[in-house]
Amino acid sequence: MRTLLAEIDRHLGEEVTVAGWVHRIRELGAISFVLLRDSSGQAQLVLEGKAQLTQESVVRAVGTVAANPKAPGGFEVQVQSLEVVAAAEPDLPIAVNQDPEKLSLEAVLDYRMISLRNPKILSIFRLQSGILKLFAEHMRSEGFTEVKTSKLIGTGTEGGTGLFSVEYFDTKVFLAQSPQFYKQAMVSSGLEKVFEIGCAYRAEKHETPRHLNEYVSLDVETAWIDSEQDLMDLEVRILKAVFAGLEQECAAELALWGAAVPSAEEVERIPRVSHDEAKETISSRGGRKVYEINPEGERLLCDWALENHGVEACFIYAWPRKKRPFYTYPRQDDKRLTMSFDLLFRGLEVTTGGRRINEYPMLLENIELFGLTPEGLADYIQIFKYGCPPHGGFAIGLERLTQKILGLANVKEASLFPRDRKRIRP
Secondary structure (H helix, E strand, O other): OEOOHHHHHHHOOOEEEEEEEEEEEEEEOOEEEEEEEEOOEEEEEEEEOOOOOOOOOEEEEEEEEEEOOOOHHHEEEEEEEEEEEEOOOOOOOOOOOOOHHHOOHHHHHHOHHHHOOOHHHHHHHHHHHHHHHHHHHHHHHOOOEEOOOOOEEOOOOOOOOOOOEEEEOOEEEEEOOOOHHHHHHHHHHHHOEEEEEEEEEOOOOOOOOOOOOEEEEEEEEEEOOOOHHHHHHHHHHHHHHHHHHHHHHOHHHHHHOOOOOOOHHHHHOOOEEEHHHHHHHHHHHHOOOOOOOOHHHHHHHHHHHHHHHOOOEEEEEOOEHHHOOOOEOEOOOOOOEEOEEEEEEOOEEEEEEEEEOOOHHHHHHHHHHOOOOOHHHHHHHHHHHOOOOOEEEEEEEHHHHHHHHHOOOOHHHHOOOOOOOOOOOO
């Protein structure tokens, strides 16, 4: 039976079988030291003579576990027999056993199939898996039902802009920008509280460290809310659960990147400022009046939150109607504004959401106001024509959240196989 490398210390003095990838080879006279890597970690193998191995070859070894303070983890396997299960060619395109900071982002992504073998790069996706698990567990703990909706749609959820078209038999359809309409249908169906983890697509010609054209969205929709404040309360609970879980379950991954997550108390302290207040704060800190909240403004606002509230995050609510989709509920005290919000985390917007229009006459009015037609949204408006409770929701960008937790320079680093304007491989 194979023994995981992280568990060889439990078998001191015993014979074990280990298997994995040759991570590094060091030859010292008549002895070779091979650092072996598997899913659990790394351990040193000691062989007599020249190893005759290539880096990244897959091997299986039988040997005795011995203590060695100089070996990684303090233990090693003194090999009696070794089998090369799958030999690797010697012309590795990039080094797998060095710090990825020494590699260019282009090299990392061009050779993604190989760069994912780098333990530090792979740790990004171990942590990301933890986020997915903890998010889903918390949603279920609050009575939410997970759904999976179609990513092929007949019309855009936000007015038809930024859509990828797809040939679908004898017609043209689009890749979904979000599961927005379907989430609302499921709330109205009687489930009341739903969530989805799935891909979303934006045909936007960005070339920045914060944009992807395909990303994973953590979507939430819930009934019986009064305003966006209820949704911000919900996101606070989600983040507290996710961050606390990551501290416990992904401590090694966080340590590898020198990263930390906000405590529950810090998440509770995230300030909530209106869109107008946010612009005033940014203007004051930037030394000039701003009319739009741009990426630099987001960074300035998070700096302000850290200095004044002890947390590098900020909710912005009451966004102008013209900056939100047609289905966003207008504020009753000022119809020019909406019951919507964003969450900025460490200088980047990671969440957008708000209350939705659930009143049929108001929805028809807004559809016309945004230059759309009821005919083009015929399926969607049925949700509200036949009764829908007050509701709202939001979406958290998985890659952006991962990027900011670990302090990655580019969001593409937090995507397994990123898609942007130029990259559709591998």
